[in-house]
Amino acid sequence: MKLGTLEIHRGEKKSGYLKVKGCGLELPVTVIRGEGKRTALVTAGIHSAEYVGIQAAVELAQELCPEQVKGTVIIVPLVNVSGFAHRTMSVVYEDGKNLNREFPGAAEGTAADQICHTITAELFSKADYYIDLHSGDGYEEMQNYAYYVGPVEEAVRETSFQMARRVDAEYLVESRHTTGGAYNYASSMGIPSVLIERGGLGAWSREEVDLDKKDVRRILAYLKILNPEEEESGPVRTQLVFQEAVYENAPEGGLWYPVFRPGDFFKKGAVLGEIRDYFGNVLYECRARADGMILYQTVSLAVVKGGPMTAYGVMP
Ligand SMILES: [Zn+2]
Numbered sequence: 001m002k003l004g005t006l007e008i009h010r011g012e013k014k015s016g017y018l019k020v021k022g023c024g025l026e027l028p029v030t031v032i033r034g035e036g037k038r039t040a041l042v043t044a045g046i047h048s049a050e051y052v053g054i055q056a057a058v059e060l061a062q063e064l065c066p067e068q069v070k071g072t073v074i075i076v077p078l079v080n081v082s083g084f085a086h087r088t089m090s091v092v093y094e095d096g097k098n099l100n101r102e103f104p105g106a107a108e109g110t111a112a113d114q115i116c117h118t119i120t121a122e123l124f125s126k127a128d129y130y131i132d133l134h135s136g137d138g139y140e141e142m143q144n145y146a147y148y149v150g151p152v153e154e155a156v157r158e159t160s161f162q163m164a165r166r167v168d169a170e171y172l173v174e175s176r177h178t179t180g181g182a183y184n185y186a187s188s189m190g191i192p193s194v195l196i197e198r199g200g201l202g203a204w205s206r207e208e209v210d211l212d213k214k215d216v217r218r219i220l221a222y223l224k225i226l227n228p229e230e231e232e233s234g235p236v237r238t239q240l241v242f243q244e245a246v247y248e249n250a251p252e253g254g255l256w257y258p259v260f261r262p263g264d265f266f267k268k269g270a271v272l273g274e275i276r277d278y279f280g281n282v283l284y285e286c287r288a289r290a291d292g293m294i295l296y297q298t299v300s301l302a303v304v305k306g307g308p309m310t311a312y313g314v315m316p
Contacts, residue, residue, distance in 0.1 A: 001033060001072060001126070003018060003029060003031060003074070003122065003123075003126070004016065004017065004018040004019055004029070004122070005019075006018075006029070006031060008031045008072075009033065010033055010035055010066070011033065011034065011066050012031075012033055012066060013030065013031065013032045013033070013064075013065060013066050014030070014031055015028070015029065015030040015031075016028075016029060017029065018076075018118065018123075019118075020111070020114050020115050020118045021107060021114060021117070021118055022107060022108075022109075022111075022114040022117075023094065023110075023114050025081055025082060025111060025114075025115065026081065027076055027081060027115070027118070028076065028077055028078055028081070029074065029075065029076050030061035030074075030075045030077075031072060031073070031075075032064045032065065032066055032069050032072065032073045032075075033066055033069070033072045034066045034067065034068070034069035034070055034071060034072070035070060035071075036070040036071035036225070037071060038070075038071040038128045038129070038225060039071055039073075039126050039127050039128050039129075040072070040073050040074070040128065040129040040130070040220060040223065041074045041076075041123050041124070041126070041129070041130045041131070042057055042073065042074070042075045042076070042130075042131045042132075042133070043057070043075075043119070043123075043130075043131075043132050043133070043182065044056065044057035044076070044078065044079070044132070044133040044134075045057075045076075045077060045078035045079050045080055045081075045084060046079045046080060046099045046100050046132065046134065046182055047080065047083075047090040047099070047100065047134060047135075047137060048078070048079075048080035048081075048083035048084035048087075048088065048089065048090070049083075049084075049087065049089040049090065049138040050133070050134050050136070050137065050200075051135065051199070051202065051203070051204035052133070052135045052199035052204045052205075052208045052209055052212055053133025053134055053196070053198070053212055054077055054078055054084075054133070054204075055204050055209045056133060056209045056212035056213045056216070057076070057077035057078075057133060058077045059209065059213060060075055060213055060216055060217075061075040061077060063213075068226060068227070068230075069226065070224060070225055070226070070227070071128075071225045072126075073220065073225065074123060074126065074127070076123070079099060079115065079119070080092055080099055080115070082094060082111070089137055089138045089139075089202075090137045090138075091112075092111050092112040092115065093111075094110065094111035094112075095110035095111050095112050097110065097112035097113075098112075099112050099115060099116060099182070100180065100181045100182060101181070102116045102180070103116045103119075103120065103179060103180060103181060103184065103185035104117065104120040104179070105117030105118070105119070105120055116182075119182065120185065124186050127186065127191050128192075129159075129163070129191065129192050129193070129219075129223055129225075130182075130183060130186045130191050130192070130193040130194075131163070131193070131194055131196065131216055131219055132182050132183045132193070132194070132195045133195075133196050133198075133212055133216075134195055134196065134197050134198075135197060135198055135199040135200045135204075136197070136199065136200020136201060136296050137200065137202075138201065138202035139201070139202075139298055139299065139300035139302075140200050140297065140298055140299065140308070141200050141201055141261070141262055141296065141297060141299045142197055142198075142199070142200040142262050142296035143171060143197075143262035143263045143294065143295055143296065144168075144169040144170070144198045144199075144211075145167075145169045145170070145171035145172060145197050145295060146164040146167040146169055146171075146172050146194055146195060146196050146197065147164070147172070147173045147174075147175050147183065147194065147195040147197070148161050148163065148164045148172065148174060148183075148187070148193065148194050148195075149175045149178060149183065149184055149187035149188070149193065150174040150175060150176060150243070151176060151178060152188055152190075156187055156190055156191070156192050157187075159192035160187060160192040160193055160194055161174075162222065163193075163194040163219045163222065163223070164194045164239075165235040165236075166218040166219045166222050166233070166234075166235060166236060167194065167196050167215045167218075167219075167236070168211055168214065168215055168218075168236045168237070169196075169197075169198070169239070170237065170239060170240065171239060171240050171241075171242065171293070171295070171313065172239050172240070172241045172242070173241075173242045173245050173295070174241060174242065174243050175245075176244075181195070182195075183195045194219065196212065196215055196216075197295075198211060198212055198215075200296065201299070214232070217231050217232075218232050218234075218236070221233035240313075240316075242293075242295075242313030242314060242315075242316065243316060244290075244313070244314040245295065245311060245312065245313050245314065246289055246290070246292065246311065246312050247308065247311045248286055248308075248309045249307060249308060249309055250275060250284075250298075250303045250304060250305055250306065250307055250308075251275075251284055251305070252275050252283045252284050252305055253275075253302075253303060253304055253305035254275045254276055254277050254278070254283055254284075254303060255275065255276045255277070255278070255301050255302070255303070256274075256275055256298055256300070256302070256309060257273055257275075257276065258272065258273040258297050258298070259271055259272055259273050260272060260297075261294065262295065262296055262297065263293065263294065264294050265292070265293045265315075266288050266291070266292060266294075267288065267291050268288050268289065268290050268291050269287055269288060270287065270288045271285055271286070271287055272286045272287065272288055272294070272297075272310050272312070273285075273286045273297070273309065273310060274286070275303055275309075286309060286310060288312070289314075290314045290315065291314070291315040292312040292315055293313050293315070295311045295312055295313055296310075296311050297309070297310040297311065
């Protein structure tokens with residue numbers, strides 16, 4: 001297998017950098033190659049302040065060895081490298097774009113377009129399965145859950161759903177989108193994919209990192225890329241699947257006062273939060289469009305016009 005300047009033979013593990021064509025940024029990558037044909041791709045840090053997944057991917061890349069892997073595991077522990085270095089959170093430092101809105105990307109665009117294009121061309125082209133690790137952003141608190149894509153080929157949807165079933169979280173969300181996000185676009189290419197959400201607020205803990213690593217190992221064991229006799233490989237728990245989610249962006253900038261916490265249930269019409277001005281006057285009241293449960297929400301006092309405010313799953 002060739003990946004950028006790396007050449008990886010069976011029985012080898014190699015680490016290096018994958019150059020992004022155009023802007024010249026370099027993505028860290030580790031390839032663990034055992035016997036067997038199938039390839040799983042694991043990425044983290046598409047949003048660079050989502051540290052749980054980044055740390056979990058760094059550790060998985062250190063821990064997995066070719067003798068354990070049936071097939072190949074490619075790990076990119078940090079996609080938004082310049083955002084991490086400059087701490088610009090969910091956006092790319094060079095152009096202010098959110099990578100998870102730009103897939104499949106473009107060779108002739110700005111840095112974010114080129115990163116997405118390189119991942120699509122160099123990594124999705126090699127992947128049979130895809131796991132993407134996320135958290136709430138630096139200003140967001142979150143309920144742990146996992147996404148997979150609904151409106152794709154049935155076999156892709158079913159395998160993606162079974163991968164999501166292996167995530168140690170009480171909730172799953174079936175996404176309706178087939179472009180924009182990395183796992184969304186990969187699914188539309190026929191690659192069974194899952195996005196894991198755990199942690200938030202720019203923090204990470206040993207417990208959360210270990211849970212992320214267990215999720216990845218359980219999914220790889222279910223796919224028989226790790227040995228299911230040595231690893232847990234079954235579904236973890238009963239999960240509620242949201243077929244529909246609502247993402248509310250702030251119509252005004254100002255001070256934001258959420259009412260509920262992630263994991264709280266509410267009825268249609270309930271006030272989910274208010275935006276007030278600097279004198280304390282209410283500018284906007286966000287009301288629930290349906291019965292639902294908070295998946296994640298902004299908890300910084302500042303809310304940005306057009307930026308995320310709250311997101312919830314609609315009760316099936
Ligand atoms: Zn994210």
